[in-house]
Amino acid sequence: MSVDDPGKGVGRRDLLSLAAWGAFCASLATALVGAFRLPNPSVFPEPSLKVKVGPPGSIPELEYRKVAGRNLFVSRGEEGVFAISAVCTHLGCVVAPVPSGFHCPCHGSRFDALGRITGGPAPRGLDWLKVAKAPDGELVVDEGETVPPGTYLKI
Amino acid sequence: MGSWSEYIANVRALPRTVWESLVRHGAPVTDRSRAEAVFQNLFLHIHPTRVHRWSLRWSYTMGLGLICAASFVVLTVTGVLLMFYYKPSMALAYQSIKDIHYVVPTGRFIRNIHRWGAHLMVIAVILHMARVFFTASYKKPREMNWVFGIVLLILTLALSFSGYLLPWDQLAYWAVTIGANIAQSPREITDAAGITRYIDIGGFQKTLLLGSRSVGEDALIRFYVLHVVFLPLVMGVFMGLHFWRIRKDGGLSRPADADRRLGPAAEDVTPVFTQAPRKSYGLMAVVRGTSSNVGRGPENTLPSWPHLMTAEAAVFMFTLAVTVAISFFLDAPLKEMANPLVPENPAKAPWYFLGLQEIVSFSAFAGGVLLPVVTLLGLVLIPYLDREPEGVGDWFGAASRGRKVALRSAVFGLAAVIAVEAFAIRFGWLRSWYPGIPQIVITFFNPGTVLTFLYIAYSLWVIRGENSTRLGAIAIFTCFLAGFIVLTLVGTWFRGPNWEFFWSPSRWPVH
Numbered sequence: 001m002s003v004d005d006p007g008k009g010v011g012r013r014d015l016l017s018l019a020a021w022g023a024f025c026a027s028l029a030t031a032l033v034g035a036f037r038l039p040n041p042s043v044f045p046e047p048s049l050k051v052k053v054g055p056p057g058s059i060p061e062l063e064y065r066k067v068a069g070r071n072l073f074v075s076r077g078e079e080g081v082f083a084i085s086a087v088c089t090h091l092g093c094v095v096a097p098v099p100s101g102f103h104c105p106c107h108g109s110r111f112d113a114l115g116r117i118t119g120g121p122a123p124r125g126l127d128w129l130k131v132a133k134a135p136d137g138e139l140v141v142d143e144g145e146t147v148p149p150g151t152y153l154k155i
Numbered sequence: 156m157g158s159w160s161e162y163i164a165n166v167r168a169l170p171r172t173v174w175e176s177l178v179r180h181g182a183p184v185t186d187r188s189r190a191e192a193v194f195q196n197l198f199l200h201i202h203p204t205r206v207h208r209w210s211l212r213w214s215y216t217m218g219l220g221l222i223c224a225a226s227f228v229v230l231t232v233t234g235v236l237l238m239f240y241y242k243p244s245m246a247l248a249y250q251s252i253k254d255i256h257y258v259v260p261t262g263r264f265i266r267n268i269h270r271w272g273a274h275l276m277v278i279a280v281i282l283h284m285a286r287v288f289f290t291a292s293y294k295k296p297r298e299m300n301w302v303f304g305i306v307l308l309i310l311t312l313a314l315s316f317s318g319y320l321l322p323w324d325q326l327a328y329w330a331v332t333i334g335a336n337i338a339q340s341p342r343e344i345t346d347a348a349g350i351t352r353y354i355d356i357g358g359f360q361k362t363l364l365l366g367s368r369s370v371g372e373d374a375l376i377r378f379y380v381l382h383v384v385f386l387p388l389v390m391g392v393f394m395g396l397h398f399w400r401i402r403k404d405g406g407l408s409r410p411a412d413a414d415r416r417l418g419p420a421a422e423d424v425t426p427v428f429t430q431a432p433r434k435s436y437g438l439m440a441v442v443r444g445t446s447s448n449v450g451r452g453p454e455n456t457l458p459s460w461p462h463l464m465t466a467e468a469a470v471f472m473f474t475l476a477v478t479v480a481i482s483f484f485l486d487a488p489l490k491e492m493a494n495p496l497v498p499e500n501p502a503k504a505p506w507y508f509l510g511l512q513e514i515v516s517f518s519a520f521a522g523g524v525l526l527p528v529v530t531l532l533g534l535v536l537i538p539y540l541d542r543e544p545e546g547v548g549d550w551f552g553a554a555s556r557g558r559k560v561a562l563r564s565a566v567f568g569l570a571a572v573i574a575v576e577a578f579a580i581r582f583g584w585l586r587s588w589y590p591g592i593p594q595i596v597i598t599f600f601n602p603g604t605v606l607t608f609l610y611i612a613y614s615l616w617v618i619r620g621e622n623s624t625r626l627g628a629i630a631i632f633t634c635f636l637a638g639f640i641v642l643t644l645v646g647t648w649f650r651g652p653n654w655e656f657f658w659s660p661s662r663w664p665v666h
Binding site for chain 1: 329332333335336337340342343346359362363366367368369371372373377495496497498499500501502512515516517518519583586587590594597598652653654655
């Protein structure tokens with residue numbers, strides 16, 4: 001569309017036109033980035049993910065206790081106390097304890113007693129959660145912080 | 156005195172003058188006034204003034220596209236009515252649905268129509284796509300309208316899915332939990348590559364959908380806004396585009412020799428143009444494509460008023476009658492209130508997603524993201540990869556080869572999906588034999604991907620063997636339909652608690 005001499009390469013009007021298009025695209029991209037930033041809250045609205053699960057003595061040995069109101073299990077082995085998330089790593093259903101470990105009701109994922117995957121579509125074993133001791137002596141589990149499987153809190 | 160009598164005459168003429176100011180043309184008895192009835196009316200003017208006799212054949216369109224549009228209208232009206240009572244908050248949503256069901260006059264009926272109308276729309280959209288495909292109506296110049304149609308299919312499913320959460324019952328909560336985690340499933344890939352810490356596409360998508368880590372207040376509001384404002388608006392825009400492109404692409408598709416096959420019109424039919432007019436013909440718009448009427452009379456066309464209008468009214472009434480009849484006898488389901496601690500067992504999505512859920516039960520990423528994207532991409536590309544111009548406007552293409560290939564592909568498609576499913580159900584899959592196998596292997600090698608590979612290989616073999624891209628397209632589309640139907644049936648009827656296989660729901664274990 002340029003009225004400039006075609007022999008001169010990019011003409012003055014072409015350059016201005018390109019600059020205008022560039023400015024338009026840049027502002028559009030900025031607006032889009034802003035629009036996609038909005039739906040990602042910097043603070044999640046849920047209540048605290050930390051939950052007190054009682055003093056170390058109350059944690060059952062070699063069996064699981066489901067923490068009331070939370071999707072997690074606590075237990076005590078020889079190495080110490082640990083917590084396992086009950087949320088299936090496949091699509092987020094809540095697993096149920098069975099004699100051999102855990103079963104997921106939604107798509108049949110199976111885990112052993114330590115949360116390791118033994119069958120079904122789950123991509124990895126159940127998450128282990130961080131256990132800490134609160135100043136008042138009770139144990140606190142943080143649902144928001146996973147730890148490598150096999151991490152125990154020595155009592 | 157003269158003014159007084161004039162005033163009396165004006166009062167007497169009131170009904171007539173008001174009517175004439177509203178509708179400027181006379182009774183639709185001449186060709187001209189019939190045309191005016193269409194193009195002078197805001198709501199009708201998207202129609203052509205004259206329509207080809209082929210487009211009016213029930214055996215050709217089956218009114219399926221109109222059923223989709225009619226369902227959308229029914230859903231919009233009932234949806235707005237429901238909004239007067241529905242309260243999108245975690246504490247009130249479930250109770251307000253209960254109120255609509257038990258307290259609001261006709262509330263239960265309106266909700267039933269909304270729920271069953273949504274199901275009808277999904278069925279109609281899928282059948283309409285099949286009709287357009289098997290009559291080769293996606294071919295030039297209608298490629299882009301086929302793409303718009305795929306967008307409308309996605310929007311229909313998105314509207315269904317977003318509406319699913321609103322009752323806030325157990326079914327809703329767990330179906331959407333599963334859906335949101337499917338959105339998160341690209342982590343299967345990023346985890347395997349060890350880059351989730353830097354590029355977390357899955358996490359981003361889940362947060363975008365839920366506004367939180369789990370399904371809660373924010374997710375409910377997001378789904379509500381998507382369902383009642385955002386998606387219907389986008390849907391309206393694309394429906395407008397879709398209808399408009401039908402006109403611009405030269406009306407509904409029809410075979411090149413449609414005129415000869417239709418023969419002369421019956422004598423009692425409102426005048427049919429069969430000859431070229433003596434003078435040059437005034438066109439409302441210059442239409443591109445093979446049916447451009449420049450310099451010719453609009454042969455073998457009937458006035459849209461009354462022929463197309465009565466046909467459309469009939470389809471609208473049929474749609475309404477079916478939804479109302481179902482809603483009268485069947486109540487929309489409502490389970491217990493959502494409980495984030497106890498999942499439904501089995502937790503099933505609505506039926507049209509159960510085929511997806513069946514392949515998701517092998518790998519979340521492959522079944523929930525990879526294969527749907529491949530399928531949709533394949534559907535979008537069909538008109539660009541098959542550009543043979545023959546066979547437009549005929550079921551399966553008039554030649555007998557099309558019908559044969561469709562039949563063969565249906566047999567192959569059914570056999571393949573049943574064999575793969577039966578194998579996976581009977582013998583399990585890789586993880587059952589090698590528990591330590593990395594997930595990434597299963598993501599790319601599972602019954603879903605194997606089935607897709609078989610279908611693609613089969614259709615490529617058809618393209619080579621039959622030397623026709625159209626027959627290859629018929630092969631892959633028929634296989635896809637067969638797979639979709641079988642997987643949906645398996646997910647709906649043969650999967651029970653823990654997603655285990657049962658021959659019938661009556662054999663499910665009792666808790």
